[in-house]
Structure formats: structure tokens, C-alpha cells
Amino acid sequence: MGIIPQLIANSIIAGSTYALVAVSFNLVYGVSRAFNLAHGILGTVAAYMVFFLAEQNGVPLAAAIPLGIAAAALAGWLLELYVFRPLRERKVIDKVLIIASLGVSVAVEGIVAILFTNQYQSIANLIPHLGILKVGGAAVTSVQALIIVCALLTLVGFWLMLSYTRFGRAARAIADDEEVAKIVGINTPRIIAFIAVIGAAVMGLTGILAGFDTGLEPNMGFLLLLDGAIAAVVGGIGNIYGAFIAAYLLGFAENFGVWFVSGEWKYAIAFLALILCLLFRPQGILGRK
Amino acid sequence: MEYLLHLAILFSIFGIFALSLDLIAGYTGLFSLAQAAFYGIGAYTTALLMADAGVNFFVALVLGITLAAVVAFVIGFVFSGLRGDYYILGTVGFNFIIFTVFLNWQSLTGGPLGVAGIARPELFGFSFSSSGSFFLLSLATLAVAYGVSWFIVRSSFGRVLRAIREDEEAIAAFGYHTLYFKLAIFVISAGMAACGGALLASYLSFIDPNTFGITSSIFLLSIIVLGGLGSLRGPVLGALVLILLPEALRFVGFPDDIAAELRQVLYGLLLVFLMLYRPQGFLGEFKL
Numbered sequence: 001m002g003i004i005p006q007l008i009a010n011s012i013i014a015g016s017t018y019a020l021v022a023v024s025f026n027l028v029y030g031v032s033r034a035f036n037l038a039h040g041i042l043g044t045v046a047a048y049m050v051f052f053l054a055e056q057n058g059v060p061l062a063a064a065i066p067l068g069i070a071a072a073a074l075a076g077w078l079l080e081l082y083v084f085r086p087l088r089e090r091k092v093i094d095k096v097l098i099i100a101s102l103g104v105s106v107a108v109e110g111i112v113a114i115l116f117t118n119q120y121q122s123i124a125n126l127i128p129h130l131g132i133l134k135v136g137g138a139a140v141t142s143v144q145a146l147i148i149v150c151a152l153l154t155l156v157g158f159w160l161m162l163s164y165t166r167f168g169r170a171a172r173a174i175a176d177d178e179e180v181a182k183i184v185g186i187n188t189p190r191i192i193a194f195i196a197v198i199g200a201a202v203m204g205l206t207g208i209l210a211g212f213d214t215g216l217e218p219n220m221g222f223l224l225l226l227d228g229a230i231a232a233v234v235g236g237i238g239n240i241y242g243a244f245i246a247a248y249l250l251g252f253a254e255n256f257g258v259w260f261v262s263g264e265w266k267y268a269i270a271f272l273a274l275i276l277c278l279l280f281r282p283q284g285i286l287g288r289k
Numbered sequence: 290m291e292y293l294l295h296l297a298i299l300f301s302i303f304g305i306f307a308l309s310l311d312l313i314a315g316y317t318g319l320f321s322l323a324q325a326a327f328y329g330i331g332a333y334t335t336a337l338l339m340a341d342a343g344v345n346f347f348v349a350l351v352l353g354i355t356l357a358a359v360v361a362f363v364i365g366f367v368f369s370g371l372r373g374d375y376y377i378l379g380t381v382g383f384n385f386i387i388f389t390v391f392l393n394w395q396s397l398t399g400g401p402l403g404v405a406g407i408a409r410p411e412l413f414g415f416s417f418s419s420s421g422s423f424f425l426l427s428l429a430t431l432a433v434a435y436g437v438s439w440f441i442v443r444s445s446f447g448r449v450l451r452a453i454r455e456d457e458e459a460i461a462a463f464g465y466h467t468l469y470f471k472l473a474i475f476v477i478s479a480g481m482a483a484c485g486g487a488l489l490a491s492y493l494s495f496i497d498p499n500t501f502g503i504t505s506s507i508f509l510l511s512i513i514v515l516g517g518l519g520s521l522r523g524p525v526l527g528a529l530v531l532i533l534l535p536e537a538l539r540f541v542g543f544p545d546d547i548a549a550e551l552r553q554v555l556y557g558l559l560l561v562f563l564m565l566y567r568p569q570g571f572l573g574e575f576k577l
Contacts (some may be wrong), residue, residue, distance in 0.1 A: 035374040086565060092374045095320050096564050099514065103560025106507060110553035118550070151488070229378060268389040271382030279367065279377055 002137075005167035006257055014227075015251025016151035018214075020206040021228025022235065022243035028199035029237035030175040032192050036085045038104035040225025042200045043207025045070035047216050048112055050208050051123050061126055069204040076200020079104060080193050105222055113218040121216040123241065143212045150209065154202055155244050162240075171195055178277050208237055226267065227254075230274045236287025246285055249273075290323035294420040298492055300532045301427035305434045305485035307512045307524035312438055314510070316447065317474050318454030320373075323364070323380035324482050325388035329501030330357040331483025332490035333391060336404040339491070346410035350487045355479045361479030363473045365472045384503050391498035403497025407490050427488050433523075438521055441477070450474055451519070466508040504553075511556040514563055515544030526571060531556060538543055 026038050028089040049068035053059040057065075087097055095198040124130065124143075148236060164170035170191050173181040182188050207221055214220075231250050235242030250270060277284070313319040334353035338344040344352075368379050379406050398404065409418045410426065417423045440446050449470050452460040455527055461467050490496050508531070516527025534555065538548040563570060 035378075083561060083565065087392055092568070093565075095377070096568060097511070098377055098562050100321075100564035101509070102507060103557045103564065105557070106504075107554045107557025107561065110550045113550045114547055114554070118546075226381070229381075233375065233378065262392045262393065262545060265389055268386045271385050272380050274368065275379060278371055278379060282370070282375070 001260075005135075005137035006139065007259060009135065009140050009239030012248070012256040013144045013147060013213075013250040013251070014255060015036075015182040015223065015248035016130065017206065017210055018227045018231045018250055019151040019247035020147070020202060020209075021224050021246050022152055022231035022247045023136070023151075023158060023240045024202035024206070025225070025228050025232045026201040026235070026238055026240045027158060027202075029232065030240070031171050031178075031195045032080070032084060033178075033249050034088075034101065035094060035229075036084070036101045037222075037225065037229075038079060038101040038108070039096060039106045039203055039219035040223070040228065041108045042203040042221065042223030043210065044112055044216075044218060045207070045226055046204030047069055047123075047207040047211035047220065048116055048218075050211065051116065051121060051216055055121075055123050055166065065208055065225075069201050070206050072204025072207065073197045075108075075203040075250065077193060077197045078201070079200075080196035084196070085189060085192075088281050099179050105225075109218045109222065116216075116218070118218060122240040123211055123216060124213075127212065143209060143211070147209050147213065150205060151244075151247075155218045158240055167191065167194070179247045179257070188214070225269055230270050234274060234277045234284055239284065242284050242286030290456045290552050294424050296532060298420065298424050298427050299367060300483050300529055301424070301431040302489050303494070303509075303512065303528040303532055304431045304525045305427075305488070306482055306509050307483035308351075308431075308434050308438050308521065310509050311513045311516075311518065311521070311524040312441065312450075312481070313478045314476055315513060315520070315524070316455075317397075317450045317452060317471060318444060319471060319475065320377050320510075321380045321475075321520055322377055322503065323384040323387075324478075324509050325503070325505035326384040326478040326544045327357045327361060328482040328486030328489065329387060329391060330360060330479075331486030332496050332501070333398060333404070333486075334483070335487035336407045336490040336496055337397070339408055340404055340406050346408070346487070346491055349410060350484065353487050354483045357479045357483030357486075358476045361476045362472060365475035366468075369468050369471060381459060381503055384501075384506050386545060388498055388502050388523065391501060398498070398538070403495060404490075405495045407494045407496070409494075410491055423492060427492070430484065430488060434484070435521060435525070437477075437481070442521065446470070446473075451552055454519075497518065508556060513570075515556075515559055517572035518573045523570055523572035 021040065028034065028036060028039065046068040047073040050064045053064035053067060054061050057144065062236060083100055084097065087100060133140045133142065133145055162172055170181070170186045173186055174188050174191055178188055206224065209219060210224060227250060231242045231247040235244065235246030236248065253273055254266050254269050258266055306324060310321065310324045313321055331353040333350040335346065338349035338352060339346060347360050364383055368376060371379050392400060409416055409423060417426050449460060449465055453467050453470060457467050512527040512531050513524045515530060516525065517523030535548055535552040538551055539545065543551060
């Protein structure tokens with residue numbers, strides 16, 4: 001049988017996780033132009049919300065998971081309202097937004113660490129009978145299968161939303177040119193806030209799924225974001241389809257890379273891919289110049 | 290007294306780091322989140338040469354600075370074409386790669402266990418083993434770093450750097466080869482950071498990879514953003530405030546582990562509020 005089927009499965013699982021992060025990151029970046037380094041921390045917030053409700057207080061998962069996602073969405077909305085919107089209205093340069101979002105990420109991570117300690121926590125025992133699927137010689141847990149399904153559904157959902165709804169067309173208009181969109185009567189702050197909430201909810205879901213799959217740590221969101229942001233840039237910043245493709249490429253590059261060297265080199269491989277891409281194709285796979 | 294000296298030494302060393310970052314971020318507009326990687330290179334080179342090969346501190350220091358400068362030259366060249374947000378992401382990546390090297394090249398760096406038994410500097414038979422003498426050495430180094438920065442900033446070279454920060458295309462149109470200027474200051478900055486890193490390694494006598502992760506780079510950035518970008522007194526003041534802050538928290542009565550997290554929360558919030566309400570920091574002349 002060999003190790004290849006499992007490596008392929010692991011690559012697809014990792015790629016799906018990155019895809020969820022990268023696609024939501026690029027959706028938000030597209031309309032708000034915010035290179036939001038605090039995007040990942042929303043996943044941490046959601047995952048710890050589930051941990052707090054379900055693991056510590058016995059709330060059923062059916063309620064805890066939606067509440068976790070809602071917490072991330074709320075956090076994303078507040079962030080847009082009180083940090084990004086004021087900065088955007090002042091027309092600051094992009095570095096200010098990045099530094100501010102980095103500050104948010106660092107601060108929230110610290111708060112989570114104070115509330116729940118810096119230790120690794122597990123919530124996998126909340127699902128007592130975690131099924132394992134055998135697909136072509138590879139073992140995939142049901143959570144991992146769910147991650148793959150969610151990544152595909154998210155992409156299709158975003159595509160339908162952006163292509164076929166009034167709201168989606170307005171969002172694309174803003175992504176094209178915010179000033180012009182405003183002139184033709186689009187309520188741009190409202191649409192941007194909605195998109196921020198949707199992006200945050202998807203990131204929250206990703207954090208929860210990753211929490212079930214690999215466990216919780218306060219820096220989990222930032223680490224997820226690093227891979228997601230790399231995929232977002234490699235795919236073409238602001239382009240959700242490019243981000244999706246790049247996420248899977250990154251998943252394969254990392255997993256086949258660690259086949260040759262040890263697993264700790266994962267981020268080195270990812271960033272090497274990023275740096276190479278920035279040098280030779282700075283606009284990304286599907287990006288426009 | 291010993292405790293005050295400890296804080297004073299940390300302040301001097303972080304003052305050096307902050308000045309080195311201010312030269313590129315504050316004066317040239319290159320927002321690098323890789324400064325911890327460069328002082329890590331300085332620290333590890335010095336530590337390994339001293340602990341494994343018994344090389345004198347000052348020889349090891351020069352070699353550490355040289356290595357950091359060479360790496361900075363290559364990296365600065367690679368990143369020279371990146372704009373704004375990509376530059377930041379690229380430097381985050383570089384810091385991660387260097388961190389991974391420290392962590393995983395176990396045969397050389399000791400991996401997660403780090404390097405222990407790093408000696409204090411010795412010069413002509415005099416050892417800087419007491420805290421007082423080490424403090425004087427690090428303060429003198431800070432003074433030299435300040436002087437070098439002052440000289441750079443006042444020179445015509447420094448004026449070109451500021452022009453690059455304000456409008457790189459305009460200054461390029463005047464016939465300045467901006468790449469050379471950016472590379473030069475990036476190399477100088479890395480060398481200065483490595484010098485501080487060597488002092489840090491020798492002072493702590495033990496280093497491990499965690500001291501040189503991305504968190505440290507973010508911490509340095511908050512120091513200079515707080516103090517004020519594009520001023521020389523600002524980063525030194527920022528280093529003083531952010532070194533004393535956790536100690537103040539401890540005095541108020543927070544337990545040590547909470548104080549560490551609380552410090553992280555505070556400097557994160559500090560970054561957000563400064564960006565929202567006072568982007569030039571306390572003493573900065575450069576408003577982002």
C-alpha cells in the first residue's frame with residue numbers, strides 16, 4: 001500500500017483547512033482592503049467558546065457550535081466597526097491597518113491565555129464515537145471529512161453569493177472600486193460590515209473544526225492564519241478562487257515536503273513557497289497585476 | 290540593587306534592538322518583523338563560538354555581526370521588490386524560517402534545549418562578570434549605537450533614507466539608486482541588532498529558540514511604535530517603558546504567569562490604540 005495515499009489524504013485535509021482560512025481572508029480583503037492579521041484569532045475565539053460552553057459547562061454541542069461561530073462573527077463585526085472602519089475613513093496607509101490588526105491578534109491571544117491558560121486543550125472527547133473512514137488506503141476521521149466538505153461548500157456558497165445575489169454584486173462593485181460603488185448608491189460601510197461578519201463566521205467555523213481535529217492552543221488561530229495568508233497571497237490577494245487553489249497546493253507542498261525533512265520544517269516550507277511566489281509571480285496565481 | 294541592574298541591562302540591550310529597528314522602520318519605512326531573527330543570529334553565533342569553541346566574546350561578537358550582515362544583505366536584496374503588506378508578511382516568514390532553523394538544526398543549535406553556559410565577556414584579563422561592569426558595557430554599547438544612529442540620521446545618507454520613506458519613486462526619479470540605500474541600512478540595522486543579541490546571550494548565559502520568535506519581533510515593533518517612529522529618543526524611551534511595565538504589573542501583585550500574558554495583552558492593545566489615536570507615538574516625527 002505504502003504511505004502515498006495517506007500523504008495525499010493529509011495534503012487534502014490540510015489544504016481544506018487552509019482553504020477555509022484563505023478564502024474567507026480574501027473575501028474580506030477584497031472589499032475592505034484590510035490585510036487583517038487578526039482574522040485568525042477569530043478562529044481561536046470560536047474554538048475556545050465551544051471549549052468553554054461544551055467542555056467546561058456541559059452545553060450540548062448543537063448549541064455550543066453555533067454560539068462559537070456567533071462569537072467569532074460578533075468579534076469580526078466589532079473589529080470592523082471600531083478598528084478598521086475608523087482607520088479606513090482616515091485613509092491611512094496599509095501598514096497602519098496591519099499593525100493595528102496585529103495588535104488585536106496579540107491582545108486577544110493574551111486574553112485567551114489568561115482565561116484558559118497557555119496549555120494545550122482537547123475537545124475531541126466531546127464526540128465519543130469519532131468515525132474513521134477508509135478511502136483508498138488512507139484513514140480520514142469524520143471531522144477531517146467534514147473539513148473537506150465545509151471547504152468545498154464555502155467556496156460554492158461564496159461563488160453563488162457573489163455571482164447571483166444583489167448583495168454579492170454590490171460587494172464585487174466595492175472590491176472593484178469603493179468610491180464609484182458609493183457614488184452609484186451602494187451603502188458601502190454596511191456591505192463591508194456584512195462581508196466582515198461572513199468572513200469572521202467562516203473563520204470561526206474553521207477554528208472549531210481545527211479544534212476538534214488537532215486541539216486548542218491560544219496561538220492556534222495565528223498559526224492557521226499564517227498558512228491561510230500565504231495561500232491568500234499565493235493565490236492572488238483578494239481572489240477567493242485563487243486562494244482556494246493555492247491552499248491545496250500549499251497543503252501538498254507542506255505534506256510532501258515533510259516527507260523528506262521532519263515535520264517541524266512545515267512553516268519554513270510554507271514561507272519559502274511564499275517568498276518564491278512573491279519574487280516570481282507577485283500578483284499570485286490568479287491575481288491581476 | 291542587583292534587581293535594578295538587571296532591569297537596566299535589559300533596558301540597554303532592548304534599547305539597542307529598538308534603535309536598530311527604528312533605522313529601517315522609522316527612518317526608511319521598511320516595516321520589518323524579522324529583527325528578532327537578526328539578533329538571534331548574533332546571539333547564537335556568539336553563544337556557540339564561546340560555549341563550544343572557547344572563542345573570546347569580542348571576536349565572537351564581530352563574527353556574529355558579520356554573519357547577520359551577510360544574511361541581511363541577501364534577504365534585503367530578495368525582499369527589495371516587495372511592497373507594503375507583502376514586505377511585512379515576507380519578513381514574518383523570514384523570522385519563522387530562522388526560528389525553525391534554531392529549533393531544528395539540533396546538531397548545531399541544541400534544538401529546543403538551547404545553548405547553556407555562555408560566559409561573560411573578557412577583555413585583556415578583565416572579566417565583565419559582575420552585573421555592574423556588564424551594565425556599563427551594555428550601556429556603552431547602547432551609547433555607541435545611539436551615536437552611530439545619530440550620525441546616520443544627520444548625514445546626507447540619512448536624508449535619502451527619509452526621502453525613500455516619504456516617496457520612493459520621487460527620490461528614485463532624482464537619480465538615487467534606492468536599492469543600494471535600502472540594502473545598506475538593512476545591513477547596518479541587522480549588524481546593530483546582532484551586537485545587542487550577542488550581549489543578550491552573554492548576559493543570560495543561556496538562550497533557546499523562543500527568545501527569537503515572531504513574538505519578540507512584534508514586541509520590538511510595539512516598542513518603537515510606542516516611543517515614536519523616526520526619532521532616536523523615542524525607541525529608547527519605548528524600550529524603557531515596555532521593559533518596566535511587566536515589573537510594575539508584578540509589583541501590583543499579579544502572579545508571574547498572568548503578568549506575562551497581561552504584558553502581551555497590554556502591548557497588543559497599545560498597538561491598536563496608538564494606530565487609532567496617535568500613530569506617531571510619544572516622540573515620533575513620522576506619522577504613519
